[in-house]
Amino acid sequence: MSRILTTVLALAMAIGATGQSVPRSTVLSSPDRCGALASLDEQDAEIASARMIPPAPPGTVLANRFTGATVQVPLPGYCRVQGIVDPRKAADGTTYGIGFALALPDNWNGRLLYQGGSGFNGILNEPLAAEPSGQSALARGFAVISTDGGHQQRGNPLAFLDDQQAALDFAFNAVPTVTRLGKELAARFYGRAPHHTYSAGCSTGGREGMLAAERYPLLFDGVVAGSPAMKVWHSQLAAWNAQVAFNRIAPKGADGKLLPREAFSPSDQRLLHAAVAAKCDALDGLADGFVNDLAGCRFDPGALQCRGGKTASCLSEEQVAALRTAFGGPRDSQGNVVASGFPYDLGLLGEHVGNAASVLPSGVPTQFGPPPGALDLSVDKEIERIRGNPMAMLTDTSRWTDLGTFYRRGGKILFYHGASDPWFSVLDTIDYYERLTAANPGIDASRLYVVPGMAHCGGGGTELFDILTPLVDWVERGAVPEAIDLAQAQTNDRRHRLGRRDRARGRRQRGREHADRCRSSSGMPGKEGSLTD
């Protein structure tokens, strides 16, 4: 692990030396100027505290909320402002309002970053912006603002949806509200407004970046949208579909309860993993443990089906059928796939971290999964319910593809998504990216980086990479992003890279990289990569 962290920090230092296109502010904050922010009356915001936090030597910082991964990061001194916008009491006495925390660093680089949330929000995360690189945007001089999304979790994480304004704040309103406030407060503190504003986040944070680019095209100059929760209810249906398929073939314990994890024995899982590797790893030109050509990976578990009785070297007919159902995506009674399934990627065994680590059953109940032991799923009924769900419509960011205003202002948006994400399928992001590209012809302002092996916003050993620096360089210097190095443990002197989603270019790049035999690129799957039909 220390080797990984060393790589990350070395990378951070290299980037810091070359990636800074704008002179750093020489303005130094003072405790008085920070404290003075507490008395401001801004946008109906009540500022509860504004105080200087002294510089800190390298300390443990949560680098990934989804996996709990930490890094050692030195932090600058900063003015930390916390407050709430539009506080009010609901009919049931619950206090609502859009909570925010803002960090204004001494070494300000002139930029503001909105730090995306996660899940259904409800938690005010420290504004360090350490995802996904583990480098902390605050440490790099960004002013950073975070929000709880308009409510504070109290037991039931979905209770806030019963409150109209809290639901609207979560769906979209919190993002522009706190971002505009952050710009105002930064201008007051530093004496000048941020020259560029960014959004970075994963899952719900990725969705928030997308919704800003789609609905508030004047708000950000650049967006990092990781594993975006762009159609949550559809994704949830796909996850249920997989779990029910596996429940149906799971054995029962002595207490009569289903044991989903035992639907595939450890040797069955290794067999499946080896078969996917044999079929698909080398398609990208390098047998390196990563499937970088998802589109070319035409794996069918039927190849493993026993010809006779079940043995350790084959899968039963029922196991094969369950895999086809789970990875193929939920089908309605007419046989139509109504939500994306999942590609076969070598992260499919997952590191069982977080609440959604693998498409294969982990035995760990998922936060939003079906009731334990569920054996039935009416896809017709569920999809009908989703299509009529106003909250699903309001939070859906998968449909709007016109980013004309955002792009014409010079806006750029970088997506990343784990190929082994068992919750929000990478196939949805590939599909959106293709529609986005088609809907904005002639504009080169977006990239999608598919992360091999990575689960939902982390895991797989491929979760640490710096995507913020290439975004800033593209927005501010016009430097078109290319492949991104993964800051991970290196094997056989090869360093893995995340390539751009362009097959022809991927092939050319693979050719070059074969030549130097030092790096492997990540060819991105094309539309034919959809395995859901």
Ligand SMILES: [Ca+2]
């Ligand atoms: Ca490979």
